[in-house]
Amino acid sequence: MLALDIFLSGLVLGGMYALAALGLTLQYGVARIMNLSYGEFLVAAALGSYSLYAGIGVSPMVGLVVVMPVAFALNWLIYRILLMPLVRRAKNRDVLEVDSILATFGLLFVVQGIALVIFGGQYYSFSYLSIPVSVLGSTVALNRLIALLFAAVIGSAIYLSLTRTRGGTALRAVAVDPVAAGLVAIDVKRACAFAFALGGALVAAAGVLISMFLTFNASMGVVFTMKALIVVIMGGVGNMLGALVAGLLLGVGETAVARLLDPGLTLAATYCLFLAVLLVRPTGLFGRQAR
Amino acid sequence: MLEIVGLSVFYGKHAALADVALGVKRGEIVAMLGANGAGKTTLLKAVAGLVEPQAGARVVLDGRDLLALAAHEVVETGVALVPEGRGIFGDLTVRENLLLGAYAARARAGERDNLDRVLALFPRLAERLRQTVRTMSGGEQQMVAIGRALMSAPDILLLDEPSLGLAPIMCTELFAALAKVRAGGVGLLLVEQNVRRSLDIADHGYLIETGRIVGQGTAADLKVDPAVQRAYLGAAEVHVSG
């Protein structure tokens, strides 16, 4: 059944988007960094996962265990070395947003350049566990299901730690009101660095999972960044549930457009959806009304 | 004991505070009175570490210099601020807000006990632990804000206009709660709009005008001092009619 096909594929894709958006929510919502190089790290992780698989036969699922901590450390360093000077000198939030956009724009080219040097411009894909599985009368590849499962597990783990642990709640507090967070003894600077690093780990996870079933090359980062940004804003900045819903919506919508209309129009459809949501609800689907 | 000496704060060229000196002891309530724009909020912010004062000021808690510390470190020393506008985390629940209040290392051990104490002080909150704070009334939000500050087990509590926007009944509850907090051994520096009520529970008071202390005394003295009414309502003569 076509509708079910679209729905299932869209769900898988949407799950990836939601995971990536969750990471960006941490980076933008807590650390207040609008990271334009976000998608490059997804692509880098995908390429890394490919190297591990094609080079030493390590399965992507094991690769996750390697890639995520590396991504965490790398992003933590990037925040401390590259972004903290901007945070320190920014007089207000708007200035920081613009500065961080420009700095991460530069970072985008550096990361993409490194990826191009190492991997060249060609497309990569590897089929790992692409065994067809029957779900509710429709056929889905096993690797996609596994990707969705992992994304759900990781996403839930993050969601639970953000809502159930002291540290996680502290991060959410920083996202709501950094000044008040300081008044309850939260070290806001350290919290922001941690959130940024965690976001980087999440997008790397999305990259590894996506590498299992999508074809990718070193230049695709920009498209993923855009989609992550769109999902975060559509869902309402800082709202995790919103990111989830918006991500799934985008995944299903995009798959529907690709199957029913034309795969070449997916980005146009994404943008139209984005604009439509923003014009009707400027703070996003679940966003808070600003005063 | 919290001691403030020679505190001046400038916003650009404008002196928001000029050479302010005062002291707050544990177990006493000190009221800060003055018209709006007089500098009361700036004073509290300077103590809490949110605003940089001019060099030469001294803000000391039991000998520890607070001016060298960042805001989150000030809380660790035992000075907690309940800011104007409450500063609560609107998207989080009451329980989360209160538990975050105990984030400071000094407060973690006593978290359970402090929570019980806060909920005993504000029974209304016990019924609404899972409610998102943004959806609560102003008075309830104020309780959450004060409760959260108390969770950090402070020695000195700074309050910026806690009765703002509160209905009279809530005010009564609020001031009763503040008196109980004092009874628990905490010192309070209270910036308040409601002059009468705050002088009813305060021990001492200071009157501040355009950034300078222009009067001080016991609460009893200030209650009948015409300068206080003049500061808020102007005019030399005061005849209440109606």
Place this chain on the structure above:
Amino acid sequence: MRPRLLSMLGAVALLVALASYPRLASSYHLALGISVLYFTVLATAWALFSGPTRHISLATVAFFGIGAYTVAVLGEMLPWPVVLATAGVIGVAVALLVGLSTLRLSGIYFVIFTFGLSELIRQLVTWYETNIHRSVGRYIFVDVTQEQIYWQLLALAALVVLIGWLIGRSRLGLALRVIGDDDTVARHAGIDVTRAKLVLFAISALFMTLTGAVMAPRWTYIDPAIAFNPVLSFEVVIMALFGGAGALFGPLLGAIPLVLLFEVLSANFPNYFSILLGVVFLLIVYALPQGVIGLVRRPDRHPVKHAIAASPAPLAVIGGARVEAASLRKAFGGLVAVDDLSFVAAPGEIVGLVGPNGSGKTTVLNLISGMLVPDAGALRVDGRDIAGLGAHRIARLGVARTFQLVRVLPSMTVVENVVVGLAFRRRPLWGEKAHAAARGLLAQVGLADKTDLPATQLTYIDQKRLELARALALEPALLLLDEWLAGLNSIELAQGIALIRSLRGAGITIILVEHVMDAIRSLCDRCVVMNAGRKIADGPPVAVLAEREVVRAYLGEANA
């Protein structure tokens, strides 16, 4: 006018010299010259919009590509000027579409949208080519020599610089500087912010599109990936920021060295070009100590004109407006800031709006000035319903205000701040007349000897006077003063009260929000007291301020 003539002659001479460059240069150097020129046009066009508004546009290549593709599609079918015109029209249309959808939202959404815009357009063009044209690449056989491309680019460069210069001297340029300094002040001075940004964005896009069209014949073969190469957007931003987006010739100064640098880099390290580009950019972002924004401020433009005497512009007696509020209501989430408020201010009256902190007074002013829209109730000025009109329309009706936290425009001098008030009101003044009138107003508020100082160098009370002068410049029928007397010592207070009292003669209706009660008693005909969003008293100050309920509102009740 000698210096002006001299510089014009100099410019013409420079143009002639530059125009003869192709005849003297080798083909390699000509290609280099073309590169410098096209980047100069793009970077200057970029800075035209992103400089003053501080909305970073990452869409340069979207418009460039539109221009190039228009030539690819129409180049052989229509005469060249028509092709260029068509490209321009398409580019402007897309710019207006993008602008209308996103400029009203906060700046960050604009940046994100432009970020993906070129990808979006590339996808759309690819789709069109694949499905309708049936072949993705196109050959361009338009017969244009390298020299002709050079001259067209030179003309575009001269034109964009000229337009940039003209805008800088025009009211639009002033509007943009104000918007860049303080969006709220811009709206309250009568500036239609959205329209200003839109016009500028369209002009910027037009130049980018034309550049793409002119450059297209350089490629014999073009496909969407070539035409919409995102590296171009990036390089343009680098050049503009490096040279200084706030100065007219900044992008040019940035383009020349960077074009040469990129030439060297891409020739010698082709594989590492992207990395090096990113590193160069990061260096630029970090080497600017005040952040990139600091470089994007326009320096002081107007030369000091001591010669202009102050015209003794006494405030024309235009009569005050009648203000009516009926059952006004405004809530923020669960908090009702203004609750069923009704009052009237008769023409020429000075009405004090008082009440304890949090009673809703500033919200009322914000509703009247158009900063906020009421949830319910009516607000009328001279019988005209103003609820929902934008702040700039209300300002043009003759409603001026000052702000609780003083908002002077930091990038301008004192006199320029006042000119802002004169330039966008319902009967605007501009040029020398405006300067003369501004000086007159400044004399009236006591700033006659400080007219050419940067506004940031004024003392607190002088900044308040400046804000008042700017508000008066609007020729208001209604003046809203938001705690204008706050934070003043007793001497300054006396001066301030005297100044406000002197406005009586002009017959302006004044509503002032205040905490300084002595001022209320001595200035106001009437006093409206608010508490918790509601009106609790209305009448002459001496009577009202002695009412028991008012005293209770301020000082609180004793414990029951």
